[in-house]
Amino acid sequence: MAQNFQLISYISLFFLLLLVPSNSKNPATRKPRPFGFLKHLEGCKKGENLTGLRELKQYLNKFGYLNYNSLKADNNDDFDDFLEAALKTYQANYNLKITGTLDSETLSKMVMPRCGVPDVINGTSSMTTNKKPHHHHHGSKKLHTVSHYSFFRGYPRWPVGKTHLTYWFDLGTTHPDAIPAFVGAFDKWTLYTQYFTFEETLEYENSDIKIGFERGEHGDGIGNAFDGEGGVIAHAYAPTDGRFHCDADEFWSIGAIAGYLDLETVALHEIGHLLGLDHSSIEDAIMYPSISSGVVKDLHDDDVEGIKALYNV
Known part of the structure; x- marks a missing residue:
């Protein structure tokens, strides 16, 4: 059985060549990652004004953590109370230490490839709520x-x-x-x-x-x-x-x-x-x-x- 699985794995490697672009073998040809802009913001915290914070806000807005009433508020580089609260919700959802700052652990999680479905919809965090009661029965x-x-x-x-x-x-x-x-x-x-x-x-x-x-x-x-x-x-x-x-x-x-x-x-x-x-x-x-x-x-x-x-x- 193990030999068959190994054979399947080798066959899968050949399929890989057909699944990805022809330039994929050379990492140097890869473009910058979409979430890479976050890296220079590591350590930022409430009260700071730092170029690029508006992009952090846009990231958090995309996945539901921010919902500014005005585009102006979302289009500045101020680390305000709303941004701190959004980061704390993100950290709670991902079982991170809740600091409200963009610490290294939070940053590492944010730059990972991910699903495009928001974590928070209409202000409700789906990762911590939206459950139906359910009990498991085992005998009596x-x-x-x-x-x-x-x-x-x-x-x-x-x-x-x-x-x-x-x-x-x-x-x-x-x-x-x-x-x-x-x-x-x-x-x-x-x-x-x-x-x-x-x-x-x-x-x-x-x-x-x-x-x-x-x-x-x-x-x-x-x-x-x-x-x-x-x-x-x-x-x-x-x-x-x-x-x-x-x-x-x-x-x-x-x-x-x-x-x-x-x-x-x-x-x-x-x-x-x-x-x-x-x-x-x-x-x-x-x-x-x-x-x-x-x-x-x-x-x-x-x-x-x-x-x-x-x-x-």
Whole structure:
């Protein structure tokens, strides 16, 4: 079995060459990362005025942590009370020491590639709230477990009885060798949840889920535009929208390869959004918002329990 797995890994390396741009072998050709502008702000704190703080505000606004009433307030370099509060909420969501300053640990987390779905929506932090009560029964005992899964506001989900979902690939943007990664991710959600099943369809109009690779602003609104390698790597929408987009400028791989993002891991995360899960504060959970390159993750108990709670199964 181990030999077969090793063989599959070697085959996957060949697929890698087809999944990523031809210049990806030379790190020197890579452009600056979208979130790299944050690095020179390390250590900044309330009361300071520092060039680039307006970009930090825009970052936090993008992911829901700031909601200034006026563009003027969001368009200055003052480290004010609102920015400090936003940083504290971010730090709480990511289980960091709550300092209200852009310390090195917070900065390291912020510059990681991440999902484009905001962590805070309409002032509500989805990573610490938006849970439905759920108890696990084991024989005559009722088990209470600590959970960190969350749902979109209003608990959108697929209709009762709608457990078989179809997905469609935009073959104009999706490389054929990338497709098995998505199929593998769907299969894992089926295996772990024992609730949903998935099937590919060639009919765009009737498909429940629509998958494609996109660049920059791609029709989802300027706020949801992709930003090149790193930064926002993918996004998907709550039920029953069905849109699932990956950033075509990322360096994608099949499996754990340094400097590349594992496509199946990212697909597992975005499918969670398609089913109704929002972000989790558990770093090992697939619904954690950010991911390092060269990392492969699987579904976590927190992800599975979240789906079971949402669909009462």
